[in-house]
Amino acid sequence: AQSVSQHNHHVILSEAASLELGCNYSYGGTVNLFWYVQYPGQHLQLLLKYFSGDPLVKGIKGFEAEFIKSKFSFNLRKPSVQWSDTAEYFCAVNEGGSQGNLIFGKGTKLSVKP
């Protein structure tokens, strides 16, 4: 069965530090990849997604992620974090031909110190 691994449970950074959150998945076929974010007290919302084309995907709020097929990875990056980026981040995958059912990682909690 598919699985998604997020390596860091909790990341603590100071403002302006660079961010990289790891995500690896286990499925060997065509996949669609997503990063969702949940800010404190808010709904889970889409940050960015990849389904084809340029493996470097740009999302909202300065986030980007790179799909590296050979490494089964879809790491999330931001060059300079802000206090407002404090949130929980979830990587998710679905198979290219599926109904759209997402397999989520366990999430990474990001705390940014002002």
Added chain:
Amino acid sequence: SQTIHQWPATLVQPVGSPLSLECTVEGTSNPNLYWYRQAAGRGLQLLFYSVGIGQISSEVPQNLSASRPQDRQFILSSKKLLLSDSGFYLCAWSVGVRPYNEQFFGPGTRLTVL
């Protein structure tokens, strides 16, 4: 614009009692609907999805059931709750058949079974 509602927001129930969580979507037709659970220290796990009225698919065997009596209503139920049913339950919707379409999440229901 589309909105998704879930209620109740929080619920504390004794073991062995029944459960009914409701999710409704406004502003869209024929949505795909999903129920996820997030248990402590774990990622979001897909429980059920539905592509139409009366059509329910279960992803994991469990003590819960789902129903879709109307196009934009999705209900999660149990006849007798277990301690292990505690968690945060999220409803989500998407449209279309493309699996890379974004899923939109509701605010969630936090269920504590005592």
